[in-house]
Amino acid sequence: METLEIYSADVCPFAYRVRLALDEKQIPHEKISIDLENIPDWYYKISPTGRAPLLRRGENVIWESNVINEFLEDAYPDRPLLPTDPVECAHARIWIQYCNSDFQPAFCGLVFELDESKHEDIRTALRQSLEVIDDALAEHDGPYWLGDNVSLIDITYYPFFEQAEVLAAYRKFVMPTDLENINRWVAAMQARDSVKINRRDSEFYVSAYRPYMDGTIGK
Ligand SMILES: N[C@@H](CCC(=O)N[C@@H](CS)C(=O)NCC(=O)O)C(=O)O
Secondary structure, X not given: OOOEEEEEOOOOHHHXXXXXXXXXXXXXXXXXXXXXXXXXXXXXXXXOOOOOOEEEEOOEEEEOHHHHHHXXXXXXXXXXXXXXXXXXXXXXXXXXXXXHHHHHHHHHHHHHOOOXXXXXXXXXXXXXXXXXXXXXXXXXXXXXXXXXXXXXXXXXXXXXXXXXXHHHHHHOOOOOOOOHHHHHHHHHHHOOHHXXXXXXXXXHHHHHHHHHHOOXXXX
């Protein structure tokens, strides 16, 4: 199997998605860390956007976390992370899309919005989105989004939950404890080897986001 390079940053939830998919699928890879506060010139030569994550295989580069993970599904079909049934697969993609269109903008919007007068509205949107997620998780018996098996849906959402303490530390948003399906799901994700290999603690995230909180560096 050809070795892959993943250009990543530990603080980046999008890069984390890809590292989780690589480890769940047990695809050999090399991790290259990018300092997002001082992106090196050489990185702009291989990355069209200068952003993390980026996957390099030989001469080819692929970027955008969800696209990279779909590429991994197509190119490395062992240990699949999407359902084989086309309808179930489409529904999985709808939930991945919901993360990108609703949950993640609310989460990152609250993290990066410096105008405090806007925080209450974003907190409300985030709470509503978490309720939608909790209801979706209730539809299956298993610990994961689709039941017994972890999927790209879990991998797409989980990195933000690992960073939740950032919202408590800086944005007066504590993850609701009454959303029990989410609590169960987070615990199940934290028990997975892929998460154990990659996870960082709350202290790391709170410290890593500090320069963004006072606008010292842009998002
Ligand atoms: N939609 C992209 C988002 C990637 C992204 O925003 N990466 C951030 C780090 S979390 C980044 O590289 N920021 C540096 C910059 O924009 O210069 C994805 O899913 O891969």
